[in-house]
Amino acid sequence: MTIKTAKLSDPAVRAFVTAVNANDREGFRELLTPDATMADDGADRDLDEWIDQEIFSSNGHLDVDNESNEGRSLLAHYRNDTWGEMRTRWDFTVEENGRISRFETGQA
Template sequence: MSAIPEDPAVAAFISAINGGNRDAFFAVLAPDATMSDDGSERDLAAWVDKEIFSADGRMDVETSSDEGRALTAAFTNSTYGTMRTRWAFTVTDGRISRFETGQA
């Protein structure tokens, strides 16, 4: 069973991914949210569509720290299978303004 992060925005982010709910995913993000993957800045909308929603992405959180804003998770999608990943979130006014992910 997945660990549930303490931060409500991060918990909603994961719930949206695991539920395949693109609208709920973007609702938890700040309008000008940014992201990086393995240290490279990415176009958030394009990355999310490719890596998560068109590839049936799922997250199984293994560990949570920094009040639920730093995670280690098994991330699975139909393109790459399952890989151990790290996630770091910046939450501003209850919404995710930035997330960084990469292989753990």
């Protein structure tokens, strides 16, 4: 059973999922700190290249199944036009200003 995006606990994570699902690149970038970083399956990746390839040019979409760590860790079904659908985990570091400084994802 998926959790409705509007019910996600952490406001920054909720906005992240909303921006991904709306294919809102500009809104997505505004959620991140200027020096934000990310990792995929344990390897640091170039943030701009990754989000272009894995989210915005391939119609990425998140359906959240479970949240923990006060809403900053998710288990979700992620799908895009490149890879299809897979079960994934997402972990977020949210700063005091409410912006995301790092996210890590990978297959769950």
